[in-house]
Amino acid sequence: MNTEVIYVSGTGNTAAVAKEIFQALPSSPKDIQELDRARNPLSADCYFIGFWANRGTASVEVLDFLSELHGKKVAFFGTCGMGNSPEYYAELENKVRAFLPDDNEYFGSFFCQGKxxxxxxxxxxxxxxxxxxxxxxxxxxxxxxxxxHPSAEDFRKAASFAKNISKKMEAVL
Known part of the structure:
Protein backbone atom coordinates (compact mmCIF):
# COMPACT_ATOMS: atom_id res chain seq x y z
CA MET A 1 0.00 0.00 0.00
CA ASN A 2 1.66 3.21 -1.21
CA THR A 3 0.63 6.12 1.02
CA GLU A 4 1.10 9.82 0.39
CA VAL A 5 0.75 12.63 2.92
CA ILE A 6 0.07 15.78 0.92
CA TYR A 7 -0.60 19.09 2.61
CA VAL A 8 -0.87 22.85 2.32
CA SER A 9 0.17 24.90 5.33
CA GLY A 10 -0.31 28.64 5.72
CA THR A 11 1.41 29.19 9.08
CA GLY A 12 3.20 25.89 9.75
CA ASN A 13 0.44 24.37 11.88
CA THR A 14 -0.75 21.91 9.23
CA ALA A 15 2.85 21.05 8.29
CA ALA A 16 3.52 20.07 11.91
CA VAL A 17 0.43 17.84 11.99
CA ALA A 18 1.41 16.35 8.60
CA LYS A 19 4.79 15.30 10.02
CA GLU A 20 3.12 13.60 13.00
CA ILE A 21 0.75 11.74 10.68
CA PHE A 22 3.60 10.70 8.39
CA GLN A 23 5.69 9.39 11.29
CA ALA A 24 2.74 7.39 12.62
CA LEU A 25 2.12 5.57 9.34
CA PRO A 26 3.49 2.04 8.95
CA SER A 27 6.80 1.74 7.14
CA SER A 28 5.21 0.60 3.88
CA PRO A 29 6.06 2.82 0.90
CA LYS A 30 5.13 6.33 2.00
CA ASP A 31 6.01 9.92 1.22
CA ILE A 32 5.22 13.39 2.51
CA GLN A 33 5.06 16.46 0.28
CA GLU A 34 3.71 19.97 0.19
CA LEU A 35 1.05 20.08 -2.51
CA ASP A 36 2.68 22.89 -4.48
CA ARG A 37 5.98 20.94 -4.62
CA ALA A 38 4.56 17.45 -5.09
CA ARG A 39 6.20 15.13 -7.58
CA ASN A 40 3.76 12.68 -9.21
CA PRO A 41 1.05 13.63 -6.72
CA LEU A 42 -1.50 11.19 -8.18
CA SER A 43 0.64 8.03 -8.04
CA ALA A 44 -0.22 6.68 -4.56
CA ASP A 45 -3.01 4.30 -3.52
CA CYS A 46 -3.85 6.08 -0.27
CA TYR A 47 -3.83 9.76 0.63
CA PHE A 48 -3.83 11.76 3.82
CA ILE A 49 -4.62 15.26 2.56
CA GLY A 50 -3.97 18.17 4.90
CA PHE A 51 -5.04 21.78 4.75
CA TRP A 52 -5.71 24.82 6.88
CA ALA A 53 -9.23 26.13 7.10
CA ASN A 54 -9.81 29.37 5.24
CA ARG A 55 -13.27 30.83 5.85
CA GLY A 56 -14.69 27.40 6.59
CA THR A 57 -13.21 25.45 3.69
CA ALA A 58 -9.90 24.50 2.05
CA SER A 59 -7.94 26.55 -0.47
CA VAL A 60 -8.77 26.35 -4.17
CA GLU A 61 -5.45 24.54 -4.63
CA VAL A 62 -6.60 21.70 -2.36
CA LEU A 63 -10.09 21.57 -3.85
CA ASP A 64 -8.63 21.35 -7.36
CA PHE A 65 -6.30 18.54 -6.28
CA LEU A 66 -9.19 16.61 -4.73
CA SER A 67 -11.18 16.83 -7.94
CA GLU A 68 -8.29 15.12 -9.79
CA LEU A 69 -8.23 12.07 -7.50
CA HIS A 70 -9.92 8.92 -8.80
CA GLY A 71 -10.05 5.41 -7.37
CA LYS A 72 -8.02 6.33 -4.27
CA LYS A 73 -8.38 5.85 -0.54
CA VAL A 74 -8.55 9.28 1.08
CA ALA A 75 -8.55 10.85 4.54
CA PHE A 76 -8.39 14.52 5.49
CA PHE A 77 -6.58 16.33 8.28
CA GLY A 78 -6.06 19.94 9.06
CA THR A 79 -5.93 22.89 11.38
CA CYS A 80 -8.29 25.79 12.01
CA GLY A 81 -7.80 28.93 14.01
CA MET A 82 -11.52 29.17 14.54
CA GLY A 83 -13.41 26.19 15.73
CA ASN A 84 -12.14 23.71 18.24
CA SER A 85 -15.61 22.19 18.15
CA PRO A 86 -16.77 18.90 16.63
CA GLU A 87 -19.63 20.69 14.87
CA TYR A 88 -17.30 23.12 13.13
CA TYR A 89 -14.94 20.31 12.13
CA ALA A 90 -17.84 18.25 10.70
CA GLU A 91 -19.04 21.25 8.70
CA LEU A 92 -15.52 21.82 7.36
CA GLU A 93 -15.15 18.14 6.47
CA ASN A 94 -18.47 18.08 4.61
CA LYS A 95 -17.71 21.23 2.61
CA VAL A 96 -14.35 19.89 1.46
CA ARG A 97 -15.54 16.33 0.92
CA ALA A 98 -18.04 17.63 -1.65
CA PHE A 99 -15.06 18.17 -3.99
CA LEU A 100 -13.85 14.54 -3.72
CA PRO A 101 -15.15 12.47 -6.66
CA ASP A 102 -17.45 9.57 -5.74
CA ASP A 103 -15.13 6.88 -7.14
CA ASN A 104 -12.75 7.43 -4.19
CA GLU A 105 -13.11 5.68 -0.81
CA TYR A 106 -13.30 8.23 1.98
CA PHE A 107 -12.07 7.21 5.45
CA GLY A 108 -12.64 10.25 7.66
CA SER A 109 -10.87 13.29 9.02
CA PHE A 110 -8.89 14.73 11.89
CA PHE A 111 -8.92 18.45 12.66
CA CYS A 112 -7.47 20.45 15.50
CA GLN A 113 -7.13 24.08 16.40
CA GLY A 114 -4.07 26.00 15.24
CA LYS A 115 -2.54 29.27 16.30
CA HIS A 149 -2.26 24.61 19.31
CA PRO A 150 -1.46 22.32 17.78
CA SER A 151 -0.52 20.91 21.16
CA ALA A 152 1.18 17.68 22.22
CA GLU A 153 -2.31 16.23 22.75
CA ASP A 154 -3.32 17.29 19.22
CA PHE A 155 -0.23 15.54 17.85
CA ARG A 156 -1.02 12.39 19.83
CA LYS A 157 -4.56 12.36 18.45
CA ALA A 158 -3.30 12.96 14.89
CA ALA A 159 -0.90 10.02 15.17
CA SER A 160 -3.64 7.77 16.55
CA PHE A 161 -5.95 8.85 13.71
CA ALA A 162 -3.26 8.04 11.12
CA LYS A 163 -2.60 4.57 12.57
CA ASN A 164 -6.30 3.69 12.75
CA ILE A 165 -7.15 4.98 9.28
CA SER A 166 -4.09 3.31 7.75
CA LYS A 167 -5.25 -0.06 9.16
CA LYS A 168 -8.73 0.49 7.71
CA MET A 169 -7.29 1.45 4.32
CA GLU A 170 -5.09 -1.63 4.27
CA ALA A 171 -7.99 -3.89 5.25
CA VAL A 172 -9.93 -2.94 2.10
CA LEU A 173 -7.09 -3.36 -0.40
Whole structure:
Protein backbone atom coordinates (compact mmCIF):
# COMPACT_ATOMS: atom_id res chain seq x y z
CA MET A 1 0.00 0.00 0.00
CA ASN A 2 1.66 3.21 -1.21
CA THR A 3 0.63 6.12 1.02
CA GLU A 4 1.10 9.82 0.39
CA VAL A 5 0.75 12.63 2.92
CA ILE A 6 0.07 15.78 0.92
CA TYR A 7 -0.60 19.09 2.61
CA VAL A 8 -0.87 22.85 2.32
CA SER A 9 0.17 24.90 5.33
CA GLY A 10 -0.31 28.64 5.72
CA THR A 11 1.41 29.19 9.08
CA GLY A 12 3.20 25.89 9.75
CA ASN A 13 0.44 24.37 11.88
CA THR A 14 -0.75 21.91 9.23
CA ALA A 15 2.85 21.05 8.29
CA ALA A 16 3.52 20.07 11.91
CA VAL A 17 0.43 17.84 11.99
CA ALA A 18 1.41 16.35 8.60
CA LYS A 19 4.79 15.30 10.02
CA GLU A 20 3.12 13.60 13.00
CA ILE A 21 0.75 11.74 10.68
CA PHE A 22 3.60 10.70 8.39
CA GLN A 23 5.69 9.39 11.29
CA ALA A 24 2.74 7.39 12.62
CA LEU A 25 2.12 5.57 9.34
CA PRO A 26 3.49 2.04 8.95
CA SER A 27 6.80 1.74 7.14
CA SER A 28 5.21 0.60 3.88
CA PRO A 29 6.06 2.82 0.90
CA LYS A 30 5.13 6.33 2.00
CA ASP A 31 6.01 9.92 1.22
CA ILE A 32 5.22 13.39 2.51
CA GLN A 33 5.06 16.46 0.28
CA GLU A 34 3.71 19.97 0.19
CA LEU A 35 1.05 20.08 -2.51
CA ASP A 36 2.68 22.89 -4.48
CA ARG A 37 5.98 20.94 -4.62
CA ALA A 38 4.56 17.45 -5.09
CA ARG A 39 6.20 15.13 -7.58
CA ASN A 40 3.76 12.68 -9.21
CA PRO A 41 1.05 13.63 -6.72
CA LEU A 42 -1.50 11.19 -8.18
CA SER A 43 0.64 8.03 -8.04
CA ALA A 44 -0.22 6.68 -4.56
CA ASP A 45 -3.01 4.30 -3.52
CA CYS A 46 -3.85 6.08 -0.27
CA TYR A 47 -3.83 9.76 0.63
CA PHE A 48 -3.83 11.76 3.82
CA ILE A 49 -4.62 15.26 2.56
CA GLY A 50 -3.97 18.17 4.90
CA PHE A 51 -5.04 21.78 4.75
CA TRP A 52 -5.71 24.82 6.88
CA ALA A 53 -9.23 26.13 7.10
CA ASN A 54 -9.81 29.37 5.24
CA ARG A 55 -13.27 30.83 5.85
CA GLY A 56 -14.69 27.40 6.59
CA THR A 57 -13.21 25.45 3.69
CA ALA A 58 -9.90 24.50 2.05
CA SER A 59 -7.94 26.55 -0.47
CA VAL A 60 -8.77 26.35 -4.17
CA GLU A 61 -5.45 24.54 -4.63
CA VAL A 62 -6.60 21.70 -2.36
CA LEU A 63 -10.09 21.57 -3.85
CA ASP A 64 -8.63 21.35 -7.36
CA PHE A 65 -6.30 18.54 -6.28
CA LEU A 66 -9.19 16.61 -4.73
CA SER A 67 -11.18 16.83 -7.94
CA GLU A 68 -8.29 15.12 -9.79
CA LEU A 69 -8.23 12.07 -7.50
CA HIS A 70 -9.92 8.92 -8.80
CA GLY A 71 -10.05 5.41 -7.37
CA LYS A 72 -8.02 6.33 -4.27
CA LYS A 73 -8.38 5.85 -0.54
CA VAL A 74 -8.55 9.28 1.08
CA ALA A 75 -8.55 10.85 4.54
CA PHE A 76 -8.39 14.52 5.49
CA PHE A 77 -6.58 16.33 8.28
CA GLY A 78 -6.06 19.94 9.06
CA THR A 79 -5.93 22.89 11.38
CA CYS A 80 -8.29 25.79 12.01
CA GLY A 81 -7.80 28.93 14.01
CA MET A 82 -11.52 29.17 14.54
CA GLY A 83 -13.41 26.19 15.73
CA ASN A 84 -12.14 23.71 18.24
CA SER A 85 -15.61 22.19 18.15
CA PRO A 86 -16.77 18.90 16.63
CA GLU A 87 -19.63 20.69 14.87
CA TYR A 88 -17.30 23.12 13.13
CA TYR A 89 -14.94 20.31 12.13
CA ALA A 90 -17.84 18.25 10.70
CA GLU A 91 -19.04 21.25 8.70
CA LEU A 92 -15.52 21.82 7.36
CA GLU A 93 -15.15 18.14 6.47
CA ASN A 94 -18.47 18.08 4.61
CA LYS A 95 -17.71 21.23 2.61
CA VAL A 96 -14.35 19.89 1.46
CA ARG A 97 -15.54 16.33 0.92
CA ALA A 98 -18.04 17.63 -1.65
CA PHE A 99 -15.06 18.17 -3.99
CA LEU A 100 -13.85 14.54 -3.72
CA PRO A 101 -15.15 12.47 -6.66
CA ASP A 102 -17.45 9.57 -5.74
CA ASP A 103 -15.13 6.88 -7.14
CA ASN A 104 -12.75 7.43 -4.19
CA GLU A 105 -13.11 5.68 -0.81
CA TYR A 106 -13.30 8.23 1.98
CA PHE A 107 -12.07 7.21 5.45
CA GLY A 108 -12.64 10.25 7.66
CA SER A 109 -10.87 13.29 9.02
CA PHE A 110 -8.89 14.73 11.89
CA PHE A 111 -8.92 18.45 12.66
CA CYS A 112 -7.47 20.45 15.50
CA GLN A 113 -7.13 24.08 16.40
CA GLY A 114 -4.07 26.00 15.24
CA LYS A 115 -2.54 29.27 16.30
CA UNK A 116 -3.18 32.30 14.11
CA UNK A 117 -0.97 35.24 13.14
CA UNK A 118 -1.05 38.20 15.56
CA UNK A 119 -2.57 40.42 12.85
CA UNK A 120 -5.78 38.40 13.27
CA UNK A 121 -5.97 39.34 16.96
CA UNK A 122 -5.30 42.97 16.07
CA UNK A 123 -8.25 42.88 13.67
CA UNK A 124 -10.46 41.53 16.47
CA UNK A 125 -9.20 44.17 18.92
CA UNK A 126 -10.18 46.89 16.44
CA UNK A 127 -13.77 45.61 16.69
CA UNK A 128 -13.90 46.23 20.46
CA UNK A 129 -16.09 49.17 21.44
CA UNK A 130 -18.24 48.83 18.32
CA UNK A 131 -21.59 47.14 17.80
CA UNK A 132 -19.51 43.95 17.34
CA UNK A 133 -18.02 44.13 20.85
CA UNK A 134 -19.41 40.80 22.11
CA UNK A 135 -18.34 38.99 18.95
CA UNK A 136 -14.88 40.58 19.20
CA UNK A 137 -14.53 39.40 22.80
CA UNK A 138 -15.39 35.82 21.80
CA UNK A 139 -12.99 35.94 18.86
CA UNK A 140 -10.16 37.26 21.05
CA UNK A 141 -10.81 34.51 23.61
CA UNK A 142 -10.68 31.90 20.83
CA UNK A 143 -7.50 33.47 19.44
CA UNK A 144 -5.82 33.28 22.85
CA UNK A 145 -6.84 29.62 23.29
CA UNK A 146 -5.53 28.80 19.82
CA UNK A 147 -2.05 30.09 20.74
CA UNK A 148 -1.28 26.72 22.32
CA HIS A 149 -2.26 24.61 19.31
CA PRO A 150 -1.46 22.32 17.78
CA SER A 151 -0.52 20.91 21.16
CA ALA A 152 1.18 17.68 22.22
CA GLU A 153 -2.31 16.23 22.75
CA ASP A 154 -3.32 17.29 19.22
CA PHE A 155 -0.23 15.54 17.85
CA ARG A 156 -1.02 12.39 19.83
CA LYS A 157 -4.56 12.36 18.45
CA ALA A 158 -3.30 12.96 14.89
CA ALA A 159 -0.90 10.02 15.17
CA SER A 160 -3.64 7.77 16.55
CA PHE A 161 -5.95 8.85 13.71
CA ALA A 162 -3.26 8.04 11.12
CA LYS A 163 -2.60 4.57 12.57
CA ASN A 164 -6.30 3.69 12.75
CA ILE A 165 -7.15 4.98 9.28
CA SER A 166 -4.09 3.31 7.75
CA LYS A 167 -5.25 -0.06 9.16
CA LYS A 168 -8.73 0.49 7.71
CA MET A 169 -7.29 1.45 4.32
CA GLU A 170 -5.09 -1.63 4.27
CA ALA A 171 -7.99 -3.89 5.25
CA VAL A 172 -9.93 -2.94 2.10
CA LEU A 173 -7.09 -3.36 -0.40
Missing amino acids: MPIRVREKYEAMLGTEHDQLASRLIKNFDEALF
